[in-house]
Amino acid sequence: MRHENQPVYMIGVAAQLCNVHPQTLRQYERLGLVVPSRVGAKNRLYSEFDILRVRRIQRLTQELGVNLAGVEIILRLLDDMEEMRQDMETQMNDYVAEAERRIVSMMENKNIPMRKDESLLPVPNIQIRKTSSL
DSSP: OOOOOOOOOOOHHHHHHHHHHHHHHHHHHHHTSSOOOOETTTEEEEEEHHHHHHHHHHHHIIIIIOOOOHHHHHHHHHHHHHHHHHHHHHHHHHHHHHHHHHHHHHHHTTTTTSSSSSSSSSSOOOOOOOOOOO
């Protein structure tokens, strides 16, 4: 099974998958909108993530009428939001683990009066959406 970030597609295949000209992919790379992996000095390899990103760029420019400068800002904001989502999820998992550790520690002390038949710290089941539809 391939990983989403594993570079596998040569520029011609990537262009075909995205229904764009290879020169368009080169332009997106020059602008920093897509950063394919390099094999040697010349060959670019695109991953599934890169393909999805190019399709997102195409949707923004063709369907929504956003220029490439706007696309750059939108993609940067979406990347920042994803990074913050991952950070929040990590912090929440760390919080839950620390709370559980403290609860177990408290319950080991037999002199502390507390109910042992229900959860001391109910943690809501938060479902964080992974990506936007853009």
